[in-house]
Amino acid sequence: xxxxxxxxAENYAQWYNDLVIKADMAENSxxxxxxxxxPYGYAIWEKMQAALDKMFKETGHVNAYFPIFIPKSxxxxxxxxxxxxxxxxxxxxxxxxxxxxxxxxxxxDENAKLEEELIVRPTSETIIWDTYRNWIxxxxxxxxxxxxxxxxxxxxMRTRLFLRTAEFLWQEGHTAHATAEEAIAETxxxxxxxxxxxxxxxxxxxxKGVKSPNERFAGAVETYCIEALMQDGKALQAxxxxxxxxxxxxxxxVQFLSKENKLEHVWATSWGxxxxxxxxxxxxxxxxxxxxxxxxxxxTQVVIIPIYKTNEQLAAITEKVDEIxxxxxxxxxxxxxxxxxxxxxxxxxNEYEFKGVPVRLAIGPRDLENGxxxxxxxxxxxxxxxxIADIETKIEHLxxxxxxxxxxxxxxxxxxxxxxxxxxxxxxxxxxxxxxxILAHWDGTPETEQEIKEKTKATIxxxxxxxxxxxxxxxLTGNPSARRVVFARAY
Amino acid sequence: xxxxxxxxAENYAQWYNDLVIKADMAENSxxxxxxxxxPYGYAIWEKMQAALDKMFKETGHVNAYFPIFIPKSxxxxxxxxxxxxxxxxxxxxxxxxxxxxxxxxxxxDENAKLEEELIVRPTSETIIWDTYRNWIxxxxxxxxxxxxxxxxxxxxMRTRLFLRTAEFLWQEGHTAHATAEEAIAETxxxxxxxxxxxxxxxxxxxxKGVKSPNERFAGAVETYCIEALMQDGKALQAxxxxxxxxxxxxxxxVQFLSKENKLEHVWATSWGxxxxxxxxxxxxxxxxxxxxxxxxxxxTQVVIIPIYKTNEQLAAITEKVDEIxxxxxxxxxxxxxxxxxxxxxxxxxNEYEFKGVPVRLAIGPRDLENGxxxxxxxxxxxxxxxxIADIETKIEHLxxxxxxxxxxxxxxxxxxxxxxxxxxxxxxxxxxxxxxxILAHWDGTPETEQEIKEKTKATIxxxxxxxxxxxxxxxLTGNPSARRVVFARAY
Numbered sequence: 001x002x003x004x005x006x007x008x009a010e011n012y013a014q015w016y017n018d019l020v021i022k023a024d025m026a027e028n029s030x031x032x033x034x035x036x037x038x039p040y041g042y043a044i045w046e047k048m049q050a051a052l053d054k055m056f057k058e059t060g061h062v063n064a065y066f067p068i069f070i071p072k073s074x075x076x077x078x079x080x081x082x083x084x085x086x087x088x089x090x091x092x093x094x095x096x097x098x099x100x101x102x103x104x105x106x107x108x109d110e111n112a113k114l115e116e117e118l119i120v121r122p123t124s125e126t127i128i129w130d131t132y133r134n135w136i137x138x139x140x141x142x143x144x145x146x147x148x149x150x151x152x153x154x155x156x157m158r159t160r161l162f163l164r165t166a167e168f169l170w171q172e173g174h175t176a177h178a179t180a181e182e183a184i185a186e187t188x189x190x191x192x193x194x195x196x197x198x199x200x201x202x203x204x205x206x207x208k209g210v211k212s213p214n215e216r217f218a219g220a221v222e223t224y225c226i227e228a229l230m231q232d233g234k235a236l237q238a239x240x241x242x243x244x245x246x247x248x249x250x251x252x253x254v255q256f257l258s259k260e261n262k263l264e265h266v267w268a269t270s271w272g273x274x275x276x277x278x279x280x281x282x283x284x285x286x287x288x289x290x291x292x293x294x295x296x297x298x299x300t301q302v303v304i305i306p307i308y309k310t311n312e313q314l315a316a317i318t319e320k321v322d323e324i325x326x327x328x329x330x331x332x333x334x335x336x337x338x339x340x341x342x343x344x345x346x347x348x349x350n351e352y353e354f355k356g357v358p359v360r361l362a363i364g365p366r367d368l369e370n371g372x373x374x375x376x377x378x379x380x381x382x383x384x385x386x387x388i389a390d391i392e393t394k395i396e397h398l399x400x401x402x403x404x405x406x407x408x409x410x411x412x413x414x415x416x417x418x419x420x421x422x423x424x425x426x427x428x429x430x431x432x433x434x435x436x437x438i439l440a441h442w443d444g445t446p447e448t449e450q451e452i453k454e455k456t457k458a459t460i461x462x463x464x465x466x467x468x469x470x471x472x473x474x475x476l477t478g479n480p481s482a483r484r485v486v487f488a489r490a491y
Numbered sequence: 492x493x494x495x496x497x498x499x500a501e502n503y504a505q506w507y508n509d510l511v512i513k514a515d516m517a518e519n520s521x522x523x524x525x526x527x528x529x530p531y532g533y534a535i536w537e538k539m540q541a542a543l544d545k546m547f548k549e550t551g552h553v554n555a556y557f558p559i560f561i562p563k564s565x566x567x568x569x570x571x572x573x574x575x576x577x578x579x580x581x582x583x584x585x586x587x588x589x590x591x592x593x594x595x596x597x598x599x600d601e602n603a604k605l606e607e608e609l610i611v612r613p614t615s616e617t618i619i620w621d622t623y624r625n626w627i628x629x630x631x632x633x634x635x636x637x638x639x640x641x642x643x644x645x646x647x648m649r650t651r652l653f654l655r656t657a658e659f660l661w662q663e664g665h666t667a668h669a670t671a672e673e674a675i676a677e678t679x680x681x682x683x684x685x686x687x688x689x690x691x692x693x694x695x696x697x698x699k700g701v702k703s704p705n706e707r708f709a710g711a712v713e714t715y716c717i718e719a720l721m722q723d724g725k726a727l728q729a730x731x732x733x734x735x736x737x738x739x740x741x742x743x744x745v746q747f748l749s750k751e752n753k754l755e756h757v758w759a760t761s762w763g764x765x766x767x768x769x770x771x772x773x774x775x776x777x778x779x780x781x782x783x784x785x786x787x788x789x790x791t792q793v794v795i796i797p798i799y800k801t802n803e804q805l806a807a808i809t810e811k812v813d814e815i816x817x818x819x820x821x822x823x824x825x826x827x828x829x830x831x832x833x834x835x836x837x838x839x840x841n842e843y844e845f846k847g848v849p850v851r852l853a854i855g856p857r858d859l860e861n862g863x864x865x866x867x868x869x870x871x872x873x874x875x876x877x878x879i880a881d882i883e884t885k886i887e888h889l890x891x892x893x894x895x896x897x898x899x900x901x902x903x904x905x906x907x908x909x910x911x912x913x914x915x916x917x918x919x920x921x922x923x924x925x926x927x928x929i930l931a932h933w934d935g936t937p938e939t940e941q942e943i944k945e946k947t948k949a950t951i952x953x954x955x956x957x958x959x960x961x962x963x964x965x966x967l968t969g970n971p972s973a974r975r976v977v978f979a980r981a982y
Contacts, residue, residue: 027625029557029558029618029622030558030562030565030618030621030622031558031560031561031562031609031618034558034559034560035558036555036556036557036558036622037555037556038555039553039554039555039637042553042554042555042556043553043554045556046554062530062533062534063530063533063534063537064527064528064529064530064533065527065528065533065536065660066520066527067520067521067522067525067526067527067658068525068559068611068642068644068658069522069525069581069658070522071521071522072588072596072597072599073596074521075588075597076595076596076597082588082597086587086588086589086590086597087587087588087589088586088587089586089587089588090560090583090585090586090609091583091584091585091586091587091588091599092581092582092583092584092611093582093583093584093585093599094581094582094584095579095580095581095582095646096577096578096579096580096582096646097563097566097573097577097578097580097582097610098577098578099577104567105563105564105567106563106566106567106573106577108563108582108584108608117599118522118581119588120559120583120611127520127521127522130521131520131521131527140833146530150642151559151641151642153559155586155587167558167559167560169556342631
């Protein structure tokens with residue numbers, strides 16, 4: 001199968017888009033900005049969901065489901081929230097169609113106009129905090145630790161598959177606490193859960209930090225985030241966790257009776273990751289041969305391809321392969337035996353390489369004789385030969401080694417692409433000629449941040465949680481600064 | 492915890508509604524007709540999803556995701572489909588809000604009107620078949636066996652929690668086949684999957700059959716369904732599987748090149764079950780004491796409550812319970828040890844009874860001495876005493892026995908509530924004084940079916956798949972009929 005698409009060096013944006021489509025991950029739909037997630041892409045998302053859901057439950061959260069629609073008036077209740085989302089809302093105004101009196105189609109029935117318009121949720125803080133008002137009376141009802149898996153809609157004007165789409169899938173955690181300290185601890189805990197998932201499942205190293213006020217979530221007191229670096233040197237925000245203070249509790253009048261018998265407003269957090277992670281996964285590891293998937297998220301971890309000329313040979317190979325498949329499955333390894341006779345081995349090799357299957361085994365009559373199998377790993381494209389005798393242990397180690405190698409490669413890349421800039425000239429030169437994360441001093445004002453963004457398209461990705469104090473001068477204004485922050489151009 | 496709600500005999504509808512709300516399954520939201528599924532209810536839905544998803548995958552299906560919005564014009568392409576859904580559509584007409592120039596809130600921005608209105612999907616045949624056109628070229632692309640887990644919206648005027656809501660969660664399978672035979676086989680296979688799930692997981696026996704033309708899905712050639720009987724004698728459609736013929740392939744121009752190199756339209760099926768199953772589950776088994784959940788879908792299968800006066804007693808009990816919990820978990824049994832000191836044992840007993848936990852264990856100092864534990868089963872409310880020695884085996888058997896007993900009880904109830912009627916008087920008398928499934932002759936015309944519905948509110952629930960030929964006379968018209976069909980009043 002010849003997959004005709006540009007290399008990363010030729011055209012990174014086109015490479016990404018073609019890869020997503022040709023590797024059957026997703027495609028654009030007939031609805032502007034909305035994507036279709038195809039089965040192969042969705043299988044990866046299911047693996048992400050399963051891993052995250054387990055981590056959420058292990059940290060005491062439960063799932064629930066809230067309405068997709070939010071009454072328009074709810075948005076006005078939290079001032080900065082409406083400011084942040086009003087401009088990209090899908091609005092439901094009617095609840096019925098009727099036959100077009102002048103033609104063959106259907107038209108909106110003007111007699112079925114809603115009294116109050118409904119917004120298709122861009123995020124659910126408002127409808128959820130309106131609900132929590134009835135769920136929370138006393139400190140005994142706290143903490144309330146709830147997550148929702150759902151679709152949301154933000155009417156983005158410029159969309160890209162997975163990275164920015166009008167509709168996307170995500171999870172949104174919404175928790176309620178008796179004290180600010182508890183809420184902050186929850187916000188930080190979930191940031192760590194996200195970082196853990198990104199690094200240990202996606203094999204994508206992330207920086208942890210807080211956003212500058214300009215980049216905060218609409219309605220948050222503090223926004224924590226994880227930031228990853230893509231192969232083109234651009235940053236990608238991979239997850240956010242917000243400390244919402246008492247903003248939503250006040251907007252929706254959610255109070256509780258404390259242990260001391262005092263009526264107090266509840267403290268809130270919200271946190272989310274989305275199908276955007278699919279974009280990060282693809283961009284972080286894939287190469288000019290196609291997808292490269294970390295074993296922990298690959299729908300198929302091992303594919304086995306028979307090499308044969310006669311039916312007798314195939315029968316003998318299949319007998320051995322059935323045994324291998326059984327042993328691999330017993331270890332929890334996802335394996336596929338592709339014995340289709342409609343495609344040649346070479347075509348299959350290309351296909352699975354393109355689809356990023358971590359390990360490919362090929363087995364022919366000679367291998368049977370020798371008790372060996374040919375092994376090819378997708379990350380390095382290296383080939384070797386394994387004894388069949390203890391194949392399952394070797395494959396298990398190989399998968400772990402691929403997982404570790406992908407992570408280490410991404411760590412090394414990021415290290416190489418993280419640079420300090422002390423002057424404006426250095427800063428601009430790095431942005432234009434190298435990319436990556438740039439550690440630089442900033443005077444701490446929103447105005448300066450805005451001016452830097454307008455001049456260079458670079459934004460403050462985060463203020464690192466582990467930033468050490470360091471006296472310096474702002475790269476733009478020369479005003480004093482107490483520590484470096486992380487700048488980058490970003491997705 | 493005193494749960495004040497009517498008995499089934501007093502007011503079945505109110506009993507159901509109160510039970511759903513007070514047992515923390517779901518509640519009405521601020522958005523008309525949309526529900527909030529609360530964590531306890533959602534945990535059951537997650538168990539349903541997991542079991543069904545496994546069955547779908549075992550029968551060769553994969554998951555994918557299609558847009559929530561459907562361009563209005565798509566609906567007009569399949570004539571009977573638009574007829575069926577146009578009257579209950581949520582319509583998105585704008586994509587932006589703006590500050591209200593006259594006030595504090597936000598209003599719809601009339602400058603952001605969509606060129607073509609978008610419908611929030613009531614079901615996804617149209618958007619999916621528009622997509623399949625690009626996915627299917629040759630017989631090699633078939634069959635295409637795809638399922639989607641999603642939310643859908645149908646603007647129902649009279650809603651009831653789980654049973655009929657404006658937004659609900661469901662899965663919708665959409666498959667494409669080269670021949671009518673294959674598509675029909677798929678339709679029947681999925682009906683059997685649904686029946687298997689209803690009977691073996693929900694412990695709800697179902698009849699299998701096909702709908703009369705009046706009750707067919709809008710756009711289907713044949714609608715298969717499973718029908719369950721609730722405790723008030725009303726029927727509930729628990730799942731449908733549709734043979735769509737070539738209707739959608741023709742409407743969306745989906746053709747494939749056959750093995751014989753001929754261009755042909757593709758054959759289609761679709762099939763779905765929804766959060767409506769939650770309503771069926773609750774109504775089929777629960778009693779005047781609260782929820783009764785079949786062990787296979789109960790979020791907590793076993794709860795253990797310590798009975799103690801001193802901290803020393805609690806410590807000794809906890810030590811023994813930790814061991815029991817470990818052994819039960821090793822068997823895959825979900826168990827919760829409720830050692831909260833903020834509630835008394837009596838309160839806990841009531842709480843878990845109300846929440847339908849299948850097995851409750853109580854253990855006090857006397858039990859410890861005797862090496863026993865007090866066991867209470869939720870279905871019969873019977874109590875007994877088990878030796879702790881091999882408790883995990885006994886509990887495993889008990890859970891299976893509860894699962895079986897609930898199913899058998901429901902089977903017996905349905906048997907008792909299934910009656911033949913040979914005259915109109917018998918038919919009306921049965922409907923008014925007994926309810927249940929009524930087997931009666933029908934002359935096969937839509938007009939007669941409609942008249943019976945108008946006169947009695949009873950509908951033909953299905954024409955049984957296993958119906959034996961039997962000469963008879965239609966209960967309304969006296970015209971000849973070749974077999975009995977199943978009538979009932981229904982949810």
